[in-house]
Structures are given as structure tokens and as C-alpha cells.
Amino acid sequence: MPADWKELGAAARERYADGERRLPDDGDERQRQLTRMGNAAGAVGLCELMAGGDGREWLARAAERY
Structure with missing residues (x-):
């Protein structure tokens, strides 16, 4: 079965947003x-x-976070 790239991308966006909400100061x-x-x-x-x-845009954002 082929991958649903839009669905997978939406899930990854949610993981990113969740990470932003939980970004600690430590x-x-x-x-x-x-x-x-x-x-x-x-x-x-x-x-x-x-x-x-x-x-x-997202690949550049990934590089900035690393």
C-alpha cells in the first residue's frame, strides 16, 4: 500500500507543534x-x-533545530 504523504506530514507537523509547546528552559x-x-x-x-x-522551508527549520 502506498504511503499517504499528506497524512504522514500532518502527523509530523503535530509532533513539531507539540514539541514547541513543551520546550523547556533547561x-x-x-x-x-x-x-x-x-x-x-x-x-x-x-x-x-x-x-x-x-x-x-521545513528542511531548513529542521537544520535550525539541530
Whole structure:
């Protein structure tokens, strides 16, 4: 069964937004959360590309979070 890239992208966007809401101030915990957000942003970018769109904005956001 082919992947539903739009659905997967929407789930990744929600993971990213959840990460933003829970971003702590503590250095180590903050860095771990930023890495999770980077992973989610990268997933959104990939999903947009696979769906035929332009994932550059989300891929750049992923790089910023790492």
C-alpha cells in the first residue's frame, strides 16, 4: 500500500507543534527537545517532497533545530 504523504506530514507537523509547546528552559532537556523537533521538521519536509511539494522551508527549520 502506498504511503499517504499528506497524512504522514500532518502527523509530523503535530509532533513539531507539540514539541514547541513543551520546550523547556533547561539546557540538556531543551537540546533533546530541539533534536526531536528537528526530526519532526525533517519528516514534514520529506513528506512534502514525496507528495510533490516543496519541503525547503521545513528542511531548513529542521537544520535550525539541530
